[in-house]
Amino acid sequence: MYYFINDYNEIMHEKILDAITKNNMVQTKGYGDDKFCDEAKELIKKSFYCPNSDVFFFMAGTQTNLTIIDAMLTRSFEAVIAVDTAHINVHEGGAIEASGHKIMDCPNENGKLNPKYIEKIMEVNLKDDHMSLPKAVYISNSTELGSIYKLDELKAIWEMCKKYDLYLFLDGARLGSALCSDKNDIKKEVLAKYTDVFYIGGTKNGAPMGEAVVINNDALKKEFTRQMKCRGSISAKSKIIGISFAELFRDNLYFELAKYANDLAIKIYDKLKSKYKFYSEVESNQIFMQISNAQIEKLKQSFAVEVPYALDEKTSVIRIVTSWATDAKKVDELIELLLNM
Template sequence: MRMFRNDYSEGAAPRIMDALVATNDEQCVGYTEGDPHCERARRLILDVCGLDEGEADVQFCVGGTSANVIGVTGMLRDWEGVICTRDAHINVHETGAVAACGRTVLPTDDADGFLSPEGAERVYAFQTSCGRHMTRPAAVYVTNATELGGVWDTARLDAICDWAHERGLRVFLDGARLASALTSEGNDVTLSHIAHTVDAFYLGGTKNGMLFGEAMVIRDERLREAFPFLVKERGGLVAKGRLLGVQFEAAFERGEGDAEAPYWSMARHANRMAADLRAGLVGLGFEPYGSSPSNQQFFVVSPAQQAAFEQAVGAETFYVLDDGRKVVRFVTSWATSRGDVDDLLEFAATIA
């Protein structure tokens, strides 16, 4: 069976690969500086974000961890830290990358993947209670979709952004799966709203049909100034930078007959496959963990079922519950077919 371990096990989607092949013999200047593909991709992204030229910078990163480290640390000074949820990628899955750069991660007690103003306020109040003797919060980090597949709505996003900006904190949004979030069922957040509300965010490519790459949109002046230097210093500058530009150019350029740009249609397809998988597993009696509308689906299973799913389709274990049962994750992508979903459901029926 096809793996459901993550959404980046495959190579590039056909439209992206065709663009890479078609431009393979071109000679371009390096490092995303001035080549026609990166420049066109920047203009396409600014346009879809509803931003004017000069209102924000569009910069390219090789992957999510690189984007998070450069983006977050570029907003902070030595004595400052970033507030996030306890399950945030920068706190759990990035090997202490932010801390390794001399910056402090300040987790809240939020347990659902969403950073709340209440949780953030508790951390902020504590960290500012002793003046210069404690790390001072200067930014918040949020993820859309969240680590548990949750999708932010406008009211919730505005609440945490308003809370942060009222205290002079910057907001950084991890958009590794932003395409899935914005095309999910019931989503009411627009890309333009994000672009005008947070201080910096990125459009994930690695997890949405590209070989690699993320496009960061930066309004924050401190990060705009720091990014060109940090991306080099922190090992994230790609010499063959046009490869990033070509992919994002192809992803955001609508072809003849396209209802929407491939970036959105690829994510919408992944979400549909995830919804079909969720409905099928629920129909077989499996217990969902949370209510993700994105391309990540979580289920509570027995240890024996977990082992079977891991061996069959690579499903990862995210949590072990107090009663010994496990929470496993299934992830769909642009390459997931209805036949792949049916194969998994047929297997799941044998262990239900």
């Protein structure tokens, strides 16, 4: 059985493992106050051309989203806007709601947020002071459907956020895959310009764990370490994350790994597009393909895939995810099996 379920089936890239092993007995202070985290922060700020931003290291994605959104929504009646397929809306166990804040969801367009829905929500809620009031907008790049935002789309969302005094938060759990997409036109140096905060996913791109949060808005920087501690988001051994991100960004390994994953996904799409229908356009390392339930059962004898949607009684959508560690030979075997069904 070979897994195409997600992009974190393996633990970490060997260069990171070597670096952690090499520094295993090096003594430092805890909680991220160490030379490894300091180096990683500087490498990230240099890579994303954001010298005035603050960088913080988290252990996991849901924890990251919860802490950031809770920092943006300072009053209990404030809410966050997101599409209906957003990770915070469907895959985080009600974490945001448990913090006392509402998610105002709107229809997705191929997984993405159209800024017209921000305006519609604001027009309604500003008129009625008995309703929750949005203070932030959440998007992810790449999205839950594997699509990526174009620069004009990001700018339009940013401008709408500024119109209504909303924070814009970009979830980058798969940011590497988005930035390395053949369809991408967002240069990494503009992310800090068109977001208040974004994060760089390590868990899904070669690190053993960890996400690097980049805060660009000065208002959110203040006391953010206390915010993290309040949400249990600071690891005593944060240097593991620091070592990981230093390795990922020292020689552009982060982007090399993401491109490798994307290339394999595009290969699968190119080989199968003449035979199968695809639920969404393949732009990153996630593939959503329509297939019969009978074919799924046969496929699962050799490969593990996710089945997120049922289209009818006989047909479903499978999700195939490639990663930095995907065996290219297994990709060829997967393609051959699906072509011969």
